[in-house]
Amino acid sequence: MKAVVVGAGIAGLVAARQLGLAGWDVEVLEKSDVPRGDGYMMDFFGPGVAASERIGLYPRLAAVAYHVEAAEYVDLQGHPTSSLDYDQFARLAGGKVLSLLRPDMERAALAALEDVPSGRVRVRYGAPVSQAWGDEDGVRVGVDDSPDGTLAADALIGADGIHSEVRAQLFGPEEEYLRPLGMRASAFIVTEPDLNARFRNRFVLTDSIDRVAALYSLRSEEEVAAFMVYRDATGATGYLPSGSPRERLRREFAGLGHAVDRLLELCPEHPYDDAVAQIVMPCWQRGRTVLVGDACGAVSLLAGQGGSLAIAGAALLGDILGPVASPEGIGPALAEFERRWRPVVEEAQAAGRRAASSFLPANRTQRLLRRWIIRATHLPGIDRLVARQIVGRIAK
Ligand SMILES: Cc1cc2nc3c(=O)[nH]c(=O)nc-3n(C[C@H](O)[C@H](O)[C@H](O)COP(=O)(O)OP(=O)(O)OC[C@H]3O[C@@H](n4cnc5c(N)ncnc54)[C@H](O)[C@@H]3O)c2cc1C
Numbered sequence: 001m002k003a004v005v006v007g008a009g010i011a012g013l014v015a016a017r018q019l020g021l022a023g024w025d026v027e028v029l030e031k032s033d034v035p036r037g038d039g040y041m042m043d044f045f046g047p048g049v050a051a052s053e054r055i056g057l058y059p060r061l062a063a064v065a066y067h068v069e070a071a072e073y074v075d076l077q078g079h080p081t082s083s084l085d086y087d088q089f090a091r092l093a094g095g096k097v098l099s100l101l102r103p104d105m106e107r108a109a110l111a112a113l114e115d116v117p118s119g120r121v122r123v124r125y126g127a128p129v130s131q132a133w134g135d136e137d138g139v140r141v142g143v144d145d146s147p148d149g150t151l152a153a154d155a156l157i158g159a160d161g162i163h164s165e166v167r168a169q170l171f172g173p174e175e176e177y178l179r180p181l182g183m184r185a186s187a188f189i190v191t192e193p194d195l196n197a198r199f200r201n202r203f204v205l206t207d208s209i210d211r212v213a214a215l216y217s218l219r220s221e222e223e224v225a226a227f228m229v230y231r232d233a234t235g236a237t238g239y240l241p242s243g244s245p246r247e248r249l250r251r252e253f254a255g256l257g258h259a260v261d262r263l264l265e266l267c268p269e270h271p272y273d274d275a276v277a278q279i280v281m282p283c284w285q286r287g288r289t290v291l292v293g294d295a296c297g298a299v300s301l302l303a304g305q306g307g308s309l310a311i312a313g314a315a316l317l318g319d320i321l322g323p324v325a326s327p328e329g330i331g332p333a334l335a336e337f338e339r340r341w342r343p344v345v346e347e348a349q350a351a352g353r354r355a356a357s358s359f360l361p362a363n364r365t366q367r368l369l370r371r372w373i374i375r376a377t378h379l380p381g382i383d384r385l386v387a388r389q390i391v392g393r394i395a396k
Contacts, residue, residue, distance in 0.1 A: 011293025018318020039102025
């Protein structure tokens with residue numbers, strides 16, 4: 001059996017590995033020329049933890065995880081206003097929490113392909129898919145670097161992220177499914193040894209209204225990962241027409257203190273920059289095509305579980321599709337995958353929407369309330385309520 005996976009992000013690589021281990025031939029097509037280095041520090045908790053333990057990926061993730069002691073909100077002078085202890089957060093999140101840089105997660109998933117017998121999974125970088133077809137005889141994708149321009153397979157897995165081309169081709173245009181949450185997010189990494197030394201082992205976030213800039217020191221001892229979220233009612237995705245993302249960030253984040261000014265000075269012209277949004281679809285599979293990860297169920301950074309769900313969803317897809325040995329079995333397997341996985345994604349999406357109201361306070365009162373909520377995590381009883389607000393019900 002042969003599968004084409006579109007997208008070598010976390011979901012695509014894990015799905016490809018699991019199918020390869022089950023004996024499928026897998027071709028992964030990735031539009032980027034190399035594994036992408038952009039991204040931010042992610043909290044890895046929830047269903048992805050158990051799934052990665054089960055499929056043997058967890059040790060690779062733990063090996064590149066950062067040790068975070070606390071998430072600390074600071075005022076303009078850099079003095080803490082409230083702080084969430086990470087051991088406490090791990091308890092609220094139901095157990096283990098790893099702090100991982102997105103590109104490190106992706107690299108770990110890529111390295112784990114070496115567990116698959118040689119030649120069974122092929123990853124082609126610089127191979128953007130621009131067309132996709134599917135019917136009862138099989139699936140085909142149009143890929144620019146293929147000799148005859150198309151590639152055929154028994155099953156097609158669209159793991160090409162929130163702006164999925166496979167989804168657009170086979171399920172309809174993005175506007176039908178994308179739900180903006182009224183904010184934009186940017187992430188980038190800068191080389192700044194002084195900031196690195198100052199902020200080691202803790203997430204530092206500005207305790208600001210309508211915007212938040214966060215930073216974390218990387219283990220290189222020179223680099224700092226920056227992450228910025230601000231209100232944006234347009235809901236526009238991709239790059240906005242008004243100036244480069246860097247110019248916009250410099251405008252939006254002026255006046256938040258020395259550390260943020262320095263990050264903005266060093267910010268690349270085109271950092272990761274996109275609307276904070278979810279993907280909500282009535283159906284994730286059709287015939288022998290299925291979507292996985294952000295492509296069908298993006299939960300947004302507000303749910304804090306994008307990477308975790310990408311791994312757990314892809315692992316489950318591998319469990320269900322892997323044993324299928326005939327083309328007729330593919331459709332029912334994909335429907336079964338959706339039936340089992342959809343409730344978990346919907347729960348995380350609901351948590352993401354709940355978090356939208358408190359993530360960026362709109363005024364001083366809301367900011368005070370957030371400080372109170374963070375302090376309340378130390379009170380027995382309240383902590384479960386806060387956990388539900390922050391991470392939703394922890395799915396098994
Ligand atoms: C560079 C980058 C930076 C990110 N930074 C953030 C962030 O700061 N905040 C946040 O909330 N989320 C971010 N994300 C999304 C986050 O990583 C995902 O929520 C999570 O990891 C789920 O992953 P996924 O594999 O489903 O999708 P993604 O991680 O988006 O992976 C999709 C992959 O498909 C590839 N692809 C897309 N279209 C095509 C095509 N037509 N043909 C072939 N390949 C294609 C993409 O290049 C990408 O490698 C980022 C994603 C990327 C790729």
